[in-house]
Amino acid sequence: MIQVIDVTKRYGQHIAVDHINFTVDKGEILGFLGPNGAGKTTTMNIITGYISATEGSVKVDGFDILEEPEEVKKRIGYMPEFPPLYMDMTVQEYLDFVSDIKKIDRAAKKRSMEKIMDLVKIGDVRKRLIKNLSKGYKQRVGLAQALIGAPPVLILDEPTVGLDPKQIIEIRSLIKELGKEHTIILSSHILPEVSAVCGRVIIINKGKIVASDTPENLSKRLSGTGRLSLRVAGPEKQVLKLIRELEGVKDAEVQGVKEPGTVDILVEAEKDIDIRRPLFYALSRAEYPILYMRSVDLTLEEIFLQVTTEEREVS
Amino acid sequence: MLAVFKRELKAYFASPTGYIFMGFFLLICGIFFAFSNLFTASPEYISVLSSITFVFLIVVPILTMRLMSEESRQKTDQLLLTSPLSVAGIVLGKYFAAVAVFLFTLLITCLYPVILSFFGTIAVWEIVGGYIGFFLLGAAFISIGLFISSLTDNQVIAAVVTFGALLFIWILDWIIQGIPTDRISGIVFACVLVVGVAALVYFTTRNIYVSVVIAAIGFGIIAGVYFTNQYFFDGFIVRTLEWFSLLKRYENFMMGILSLSPIVYYITFSAVFLFLTVRVIEKRRWS
Ligand SMILES: Nc1ncnc2c1ncn2[C@@H]1O[C@H](COP(=O)(O)OP(=O)(O)O)[C@@H](O)[C@H]1O
Ligand SMILES: [Mg+2]
Numbered sequence: 001m002i003q004v005i006d007v008t009k010r011y012g013q014h015i016a017v018d019h020i021n022f023t024v025d026k027g028e029i030l031g032f033l034g035p036n037g038a039g040k041t042t043t044m045n046i047i048t049g050y051i052s053a054t055e056g057s058v059k060v061d062g063f064d065i066l067e068e069p070e071e072v073k074k075r076i077g078y079m080p081e082f083p084p085l086y087m088d089m090t091v092q093e094y095l096d097f098v099s100d101i102k103k104i105d106r107a108a109k110k111r112s113m114e115k116i117m118d119l120v121k122i123g124d125v126r127k128r129l130i131k132n133l134s135k136g137y138k139q140r141v142g143l144a145q146a147l148i149g150a151p152p153v154l155i156l157d158e159p160t161v162g163l164d165p166k167q168i169i170e171i172r173s174l175i176k177e178l179g180k181e182h183t184i185i186l187s188s189h190i191l192p193e194v195s196a197v198c199g200r201v202i203i204i205n206k207g208k209i210v211a212s213d214t215p216e217n218l219s220k221r222l223s224g225t226g227r228l229s230l231r232v233a234g235p236e237k238q239v240l241k242l243i244r245e246l247e248g249v250k251d252a253e254v255q256g257v258k259e260p261g262t263v264d265i266l267v268e269a270e271k272d273i274d275i276r277r278p279l280f281y282a283l284s285r286a287e288y289p290i291l292y293m294r295s296v297d298l299t300l301e302e303i304f305l306q307v308t309t310e311e312r313e314v315s
Numbered sequence: 316m317l318a319v320f321k322r323e324l325k326a327y328f329a330s331p332t333g334y335i336f337m338g339f340f341l342l343i344c345g346i347f348f349a350f351s352n353l354f355t356a357s358p359e360y361i362s363v364l365s366s367i368t369f370v371f372l373i374v375v376p377i378l379t380m381r382l383m384s385e386e387s388r389q390k391t392d393q394l395l396l397t398s399p400l401s402v403a404g405i406v407l408g409k410y411f412a413a414v415a416v417f418l419f420t421l422l423i424t425c426l427y428p429v430i431l432s433f434f435g436t437i438a439v440w441e442i443v444g445g446y447i448g449f450f451l452l453g454a455a456f457i458s459i460g461l462f463i464s465s466l467t468d469n470q471v472i473a474a475v476v477t478f479g480a481l482l483f484i485w486i487l488d489w490i491i492q493g494i495p496t497d498r499i500s501g502i503v504f505a506c507v508l509v510v511g512v513a514a515l516v517y518f519t520t521r522n523i524y525v526s527v528v529i530a531a532i533g534f535g536i537i538a539g540v541y542f543t544n545q546y547f548f549d550g551f552i553v554r555t556l557e558w559f560s561l562l563k564r565y566e567n568f569m570m571g572i573l574s575l576s577p578i579v580y581y582i583t584f585s586a587v588f589l590f591l592t593v594r595v596i597e598k599r600r601w602s
Pocket of ligand 2: 037040041081157158
């Protein structure tokens with residue numbers, strides 16, 4: 001459905017997107033994951049024809065964005081990072097305007113408008129001026145705008161950013177719902193968010209694709225190295241020495257002392273080894289009780305670091 | 316295009332902009348009408364039209380400053396440019412909306428000559444011609460304002476620069492009188508133009524070869540023209556600047572002469588600036 005072929009975008013000397021390639025099949029929900037400045041928005045702007053790539057091409061449904069922009073644009077509903085709303089219009093006026101510029105005929109518009117308003121739950125604010133709406137409602141109007149004309153492809157740039165947890169859950173389930181009828185690309189800088197809704201995740205960092213996999217495989221790969229944070233009652237030096245000598249431990253370091261007579265330690269295990277039991281027995285044998293132990297989630301930065309080093313090892 | 320036109324027209328009257336424009340325009344027009352016709356009991360209405368052209372300096376920036384700049388600031392250009400609309404359609408829709416507000420206001424002022432006609436005879440065709448000229452002049456100024464508005468995402472900057480540009484055109488005839496008309500300065504000016512164009516090409520494309528080639532072609536043309544017709548450069552600066560002299564052509568209308576060439580000129584002038592606006596928007600997407 002969507003083919004991104006060797007797309008590069010340069011801003012002067014700076015490369016925002018660096019030779020990226022991927023395809024999205026019909027009906028797929030693709031997550032586009034990366035930290036701020038990774039090039040997610042730039043890529044989406046290129047796919048939707050808002051900006052042009054320096055090199056490479058984009059095809060949607062077989063149409064090239066440069067050669068037949070109108071055909072491509074008809075097939076895409078785009079919700080940019082900042083919803084493109086006219087503050088001086090009411091919700092209804094705005095959505096009518098969007099229908100007009102998307103050249104939807106009157107009958108089709110009437111039929112779909114109510115459905116869309118129900119779906120994103122903005123029926124109760126249709127007469128309100130957009131500038132007076134809350135952030136959550138603005139976001140939903142932005143989504144409604146993308147849905148107008150029932151485009152087969154939806155491109156959603158950080159759709160949940162700035163929303164409260166309840167709204168995030170609502171939008172997520174809405175996206176899942178939409179995924180039944182649309183091909184979706186969704187960007188985010190939060191891993192759980194894309195894992196929750198996407199069938200496949202592409203990780204992008206500094207303009208390059210560093211990984212592309214299902215969320216399950218990705219988290220399997222990532223959980224390979226277990227990292228544990230523990231608090232142990234005992235003298236710092238001995239405890240640390242004991243842990244470091246344990247088989248399967250890659251590294252251990254002291255994180256500080258938060259309770260007198262104890263020490264907080266971050267332990268990193270070798271790949272694919274579960275060290276929780278050996279750790280427990282070793283410390284209890286030495287009579288250094290573990291006060292707590294929990295696994296530490298990787299931060300996004302660490303995921304990138306790991307994925308990138310992993311890729312290098314593979315290749 | 317129609318959708319953009321309608322939205323833009325509504326936006327003028329959803330904010331104070333439309334009312335400020337109309338109010339100010341009608342006020343100035345009314346004052347001049349009162350002083351030159353009512354108080355002096357003169358039926359010579361066309362002099363009002365020729366003396367109030369200065370209002371364009373103030374009202375055109377009000378009308379055009381928001382047009383494109385606000386779209387970039389609010390990121391709504393993202394909606395327009397990713398919709399199936401063409402850039403030309405967007406630009407034309409906006410242009411015609413601004414022109415429509417202006418035309419509507421102008422039509423209201425037609426009441427003044429109608430009032431006059433109750434008290435004496437007025438030169439109807441002269442006034443109609445004057446109105447056509449006034450309208451075309453305003454429409455050309457609006458195209459300049461729209462162009463400038465596409466260059467920035469700050470309305471205030473757009474307004475100030477538009478004011479400056481219109482002021483320049485306003486005093487152009489005056490500047491032209493002080494400009495040297497000899498051949499040497501004509502050639503120097505032509506060379507400066509060529510260098511300017513080449514520099515512009517370099518800064519927009521960052522391609523040194525293309526700009527050098529353009530400069531070479533430009534100098535070649537200058538040399539060619541010089542050897543075939545060296546008189547061409549006599550008064551070249553003046554002739555170039557006169558092309559921008561919107562007001563000079565306006566005088567024809569004020570004398571009651573309605574000829575085709577100034578009409579074509581004004582329409583061409585607006586078309587050039589609309590085309591440039593489209594180019595600016597498309598260029599930005601490529602940079
Ligand atoms: N208009 C622009 N001019 C120059 N650099 C830009 C522009 N837009 C984006 N960038 C740069 O491109 C990189 C990618 O940005 P972006 O695509 O917005 O990242 P993301 O959406 O993943 O946070 C960033 O380093 C950003 O600074
Ligand atoms: Mg972004």
